[in-house]
Every structure is written in structure tokens, then in C-alpha cells.
Amino acid sequence: MADGAFGLSEELERETAPVWDKVKDHVTPLEWPRYAALISEINALKKERDAVILAHNYMTPEIFHGVGDYVGDSLGLAKEAAKSKAKVIVQAGVHFMAETSKILSPEKTVLIPDLRAGCSLASSITGEDVRLIKQRYPGLPVVTYVNTTADVKAETDICCTSANAVQIVEWAAKEWGVDKVILIPDEYLARNVAAQTDIKIVAWKGHCEVHKRFTAQDIADMRDAWPDAEVLAHPECPEEILRAADFAGSTAAMTDYVEARKPKRVVLITECSMASNIKGDVPEVQFVGPCNMCPHMKRITLENIRDCLRDMKFEVTVPDEIIEKARMAVQRMIDLPPPPIPARYDLVKARHHVDVELI
Numbered sequence: 001m002a003d004g005a006f007g008l009s010e011e012l013e014r015e016t017a018p019v020w021d022k023v024k025d026h027v028t029p030l031e032w033p034r035y036a037a038l039i040s041e042i043n044a045l046k047k048e049r050d051a052v053i054l055a056h057n058y059m060t061p062e063i064f065h066g067v068g069d070y071v072g073d074s075l076g077l078a079k080e081a082a083k084s085k086a087k088v089i090v091q092a093g094v095h096f097m098a099e100t101s102k103i104l105s106p107e108k109t110v111l112i113p114d115l116r117a118g119c120s121l122a123s124s125i126t127g128e129d130v131r132l133i134k135q136r137y138p139g140l141p142v143v144t145y146v147n148t149t150a151d152v153k154a155e156t157d158i159c160c161t162s163a164n165a166v167q168i169v170e171w172a173a174k175e176w177g178v179d180k181v182i183l184i185p186d187e188y189l190a191r192n193v194a195a196q197t198d199i200k201i202v203a204w205k206g207h208c209e210v211h212k213r214f215t216a217q218d219i220a221d222m223r224d225a226w227p228d229a230e231v232l233a234h235p236e237c238p239e240e241i242l243r244a245a246d247f248a249g250s251t252a253a254m255t256d257y258v259e260a261r262k263p264k265r266v267v268l269i270t271e272c273s274m275a276s277n278i279k280g281d282v283p284e285v286q287f288v289g290p291c292n293m294c295p296h297m298k299r300i301t302l303e304n305i306r307d308c309l310r311d312m313k314f315e316v317t318v319p320d321e322i323i324e325k326a327r328m329a330v331q332r333m334i335d336l337p338p339p340p341i342p343a344r345y346d347l348v349k350a351r352h353h354v355d356v357e358l359i
Contacts, residue, residue: 006033015040022065022280038302039066045309051088051111053305054081054101057251058271058297059092065280067305068092073251075146075161078104079334090308091316094296096122098316099150103326110316113304117296119147121236124206125185127151133182133359137202141172142182144329145189147208150318152185153326159333162189162235163250166196167339173199180357187358188212192235192242192345194354203356210271210292211236218290219244222267226288232257233269235345241269248345258282271297 005013006029016036020027027035039062046053046069054077055068064071070080074097081089082104089110091098096119098112130152134142144156145165153159160168160183169181181199183190185206194201214237222229232254233245242248247257251274258266258278267289268275275287308314318326 006036008033008036012036012040016066019062019066023061023276025279025283026061026276035062035066035302038306042067042302042306042309045306049088049309049312050086051090051309052081052084052086053090053092054078054097056093056097056297057255057274057277058294059277059300060273060298061276061280062302063092063300063305064273064277067302071277073161073163074100075159075330076252077101078330081105081108088309088312090305092300092305093117094119094122094294095316096147096149099318100146100153100330102316102318103150103153103323103330106318106320106323106327109312111308111312112314112316113301113308114299115314117299119296120209121145121147121186121206122149122152125152125204127155129204130155130184133184133202133204136359137180137182139176140178140180140182140202141176142184143168143172144184145186146330146333148185150322150326153329154322156326156329157332159329161250161333163252164333164336164339165189165193165235168333168336169193169199169201170197171336186236187356188238189235190356191239192248194356195239196345200354201356203358205358208236210294211269212238213292214238214241214269214290216240216244219267219269222289226265226267229265229267229288230261230263231267231269231289237269242345245269253344258285273297 052069053067055064055071070077078100081101089101089108091112094117098110102110141157143160146159146161172181182202184204187203187205190201190203231245233241233248265286271294272291
């Protein structure tokens with residue numbers, strides 16, 4: 001068969017052309033033949049294995065647009081996987097996300113392409129730490145960010161995401177009849193939530209190594225270079241970042257903002273693959289700014305996704321007793337009506353400045 005563009009067969013070129021259109025700003029023509037062949041092989045293996053791939057917002061574009069069946073944030077991916085009839089879930093993300101998928105879909109085989117794909121925030125706290133916190137603060141509800149391990153979720157009253165953290169904190173305070181809530185493990189998320197509510201917050205000194213590296217000077221430099229750019233920040237960033245940004249919200253909120261407003265230029269203060277992935281759907285928007293990559297997310301590649309499906313490795317398991325307890329915390333959050341729109345963290349118009357009680 002005659003070769004098409006990039007030296008691909010005409011059949012492979014037709015099959016992967018829609019993906020190339022999404023990734024062409026971030027993948028070179030030199031790389032594309034190898035990526036196109038892997039994407040085709042992976043999509044065939046998915047059918048053979050009755051599998052779906054969950055691709056997190058921080059995956060590289062060739063994974064996100066090329067092989068992801070469900071794309072988005074960690075909880076959204078796990079919820080979609082639970083609805084799927086597929087027998088196998090491949091987590092194109094980090095280990096705690098695979099555990100969350102297993103918690104919500106215990107009957108399914110959950111695979112991760114690289115067992116070393118961890119998370120600095122998730123590893124900052126253990127189930128034993130949470131048990132000690134509860135002893136120190138008896139009677140206070142424990143709200144745990146979904147970016148945590150299964151054993152931490154198992155010690156939790158209810159989980160939250162960055163999109164609903166304020167709502168969950170206020171719900172928990174009302175449900176328990178208290179004015180103080182434990183919100184762990186992300187210190188910056190806790191501080192940013194505290195500025196949006198009258199509920200007192202007990203926090204833990206955990207951080208995302210990507211988001212904590214951003215500084216207010218980064219934003220000042222971006223504004224000097226691109227005065228017309230709109231700056232969007234994730235609430236895992238320090239407070240000074242959110243105060244300097246034009247908008248702050250979860251990955252879902254940032255995506256909605258860009259897709260709805262389509263500003264001329266945008267700076268995303270988060271893991272930089274997210275900008276590359278949104279760009280595929282809004283090509284008219286120019287994304288500029290610093291690029292802090294997550295070394296753990298970048299352990300996931302097309303090659304090890306292919307190997308994962310071909311060899312059915314590496315399986316992620318969670319003990320049944322942990323699944324039962326952790327599922328209650330996740331399901332309790334899922335069962336609450338979601339906020340009408342993902343939370344915006346407006347620190348310029350915050351209700352007040354309050355120091356959290358840092359453990």
C-alpha cells in the first residue's frame with residue numbers, strides 16, 4: 001500500500017489523522033510515525049482486552065488525545081470507569097488514582113503502566129497519621145482530598161476535590177454540628193479553602209511538588225512578557241499565587257473557563273501538559289508561561305501503556321477491608337449534589353484572611 005504523510009501507510013494515516021490534528025502543536029513530525037503506530041496498537045489491544053484507558057489531565061497530548069477513553073481529573077475518571085462495562089481499567093495517571101478506580105470498581109482488573117508513578121502529596125500522609133490526628137481532635141470530621149492513598153481514605157469521613165472542597169467542608173461542619181473541620185493533606189488547598197468559608201480549618205503540611213514551585217514572581221514575569229494574558233491558577237498553589245492570578249479553580253474549572261471565554265492568551269499555573277491538552281480543543285487560544293512538569297505523571301508513556309495491556313501488568317490491588325471503608329468516604333462525596341459550577345477560589349474578594357491550625 002502506498003505511503004501517506006509522514007511515511008505512514010494510508011490506513012494508519014487515516015486512522016490517526018484526528019489525533020494528529022489535536023497534537024500537532026506539541027508533537028514533531030519526526031516523532032509522529034512512532035506515536036501513530038503505538039496509538040494504533042494500543043487501541044487494538046483495548047478491544048482485545050476489553051479495556052478502557054483513563055487519561056488524566058496531566059498526561060502528555062499523545063496519550064490524552066490518542067488513547068484516552070475517559071479524560072479529566074482523578075475522581076471524574078474513576079467515576080466514569082465505574083460506569084463502564086469494560087473488564088479492565090488502565091490508569092494513565094499516578095498510583096492513588098488507580099487505587100481510587102479499584103475502590104469504586106473492585107470487581108474490575110485495574111492496571112498501571114508504571115508502579116513508580118507516585119505523588120508527593122499522597123505520600124505526605126499515611127492512615128496511621130490520620131488515626132493520630134483523630135485522637136488529637138476527637139469529634140471533628142475528617143475531610144480528605146481525593147489525592148490520597150486508599151489507607152488514608154479508609155480513615156476518612158468524606159473525601160473532596162478541589163472543585164467541591166468548600167462545599168464539603170461546610171457540609172461536614174453542619175452534619176457534625178461543629179465549627180471546625182480537619183482538611184488534609186494539602187496545606188495550600190486548606191488555606192485557600194479557609195479564605196472562602198467561616199469554618200475553622202485544621203490542616204496538614206502536605207504539598208504537591210509541582211504546584212508549590214510556582215512563585216508570585218513567575219506571574220509578575222508573565223505579566224511583563226504578555227500583558228494581555230489571563231492567569232489561571234490551581235488551588236494547590238500557595239496563597240500568594242492565587243492572589244496574583246485572574247482566576248483560580250480546579251482543573252475542571254480552568255478548562256471550563258478557557259473553553260467558554262476563549263481568551264487570546266492564557267497562563268495556566270499548574271502541570272504544563274494540561275495546557276497542551278486544552279490547546280487541542282481550543283486551537284485559537286495561545287498558552288504561554290512556565291512549565292512545571294510532574295515527574296511521576298511523566299513516567300506514563302505510550303510504550304508502557306502498550307506493554308501494560310499486552311502483558312496485563314502491573315495490577316493494582318487494595319485489601320477488601322480497606323476498599324469497604326474507603327468507598328464509604330468517596331461515595332458519601334459522590335452522593336452529595338455537586339456544586340452548580342466548579343469552585344472558584346477568589347482570594348482578592350475572600351471573606352477574610354484566617355490562619356489554619358497546622359498540625
